[in-house]
Amino acid sequence: MNYKYKKVEKENFITVVTLNNPPANTLSSSCIAELRILLQELGRDEETRAIILTGAGRFFIAGADIKEFVSKLGDQEQGLALAEGGQALCDEIEALKKPVIAAINGPALGGGLELAMSCHFRIVSEQATVGLPELKLGLIPTFGGTQRLRKITDTATALELILTGRTLLASEAVELGIAQLAVKEAELLKTVTAIAASFVEGKSMTSVMRAVECIVQGSNESMEQGLERERKRFAELFLTADAKEGIHAFVEKRKPDFKHI
Known part of the structure; x- marks a missing residue:
């Protein structure tokens, strides 16, 4: 299948999925739908034993496509559909039985951080930033962010980060357990690939x-x-x-x- 928003590369049973939706790799409804189909295929693919998710350019994922929200304002059912689509994607990532690693190469904000938190492991570039700024738009995180951030950190920390909407540096993300490791930008994919290999090499x-x-x-x-x-x-x-x-x-x-x- 040809993908509009993704670049897919396989080597040594590790599949790298690079989200490519310029300029900021936002998660539109069509992008989410395509990613769900791709991940379901990789879940069945015998040549894929571990999956790496990353972003093209200087962004990991800047968040949901806010421009898409404009035409849906005033319609509660449309809002529910947006939330359900994003939650379904993140739930499916988390439920994959193959290791999924987020290689956070740049800003991971809103839905981008929510997607990363649904991955089983998160490695962040030292230049990357993360945050959930939805309250500044009069919204709340809705791709699972309120629940996964609380589980990853704790209730008080989740409240503080979501209510302030502040952006965290890579070092802060590691300190709070939102990411497991921060590495130099040039070493990110090499490091993540080595970790993915260690999860599956020599194992059934x-x-x-x-x-x-x-x-x-x-x-x-x-x-x-x-x-x-x-x-x-x-x-x-x-x-x-x-x-x-x-x-x-x-x-x-x-x-x-x-x-x-």
Whole structure:
């Protein structure tokens, strides 16, 4: 499929998706719809074991396409549809069973930061900034920002950042846990690619995908529910060829030859 807003590159089972919607990589409804289709395809793609999301140019994602809101003002159903589309995209990213890493190369504001927070891991360029400025427009974050920021930080910090709408430097984002690491701009993709490779190289995707599922879905469940999911996924792996190969390779002191089945 040819994508209007995305550049897709695959190498060594790692797929880099670069959002390209000049001048600021805003998330229009059509851009969101296209990204949802692409990510669903990558979720099924056997040649993709980890996904990197980044932006073209100097922006990661500047946010939702605010110009698109103008014609929808005064219509509550239109507002609901905008929120549902953005939340669906972020929910689907979070629910992917393959590791998804945001390579935040520039400003990640509003919906851009919300999308990044739905990724499983976030690496930020030292020159990048992040923030949720929606209240300055008379709105609130609605792609999941009020909930994910609260979970990533804490209630008081989420309130402070959203109510002030202030922009954070990369170092502050790392300090608050919004990003895991800040690196020099020139090293961003190299660093993120190395991290993505470390998540999947030498491992069976049958176990990688179950681990991601247990961790991510477990964060939204009770401890009892999370442990039940963990038990079931562990038991399922006892039926896989890769678990047999991995155990025998360990006993025989050799590297496993996983087939991802």
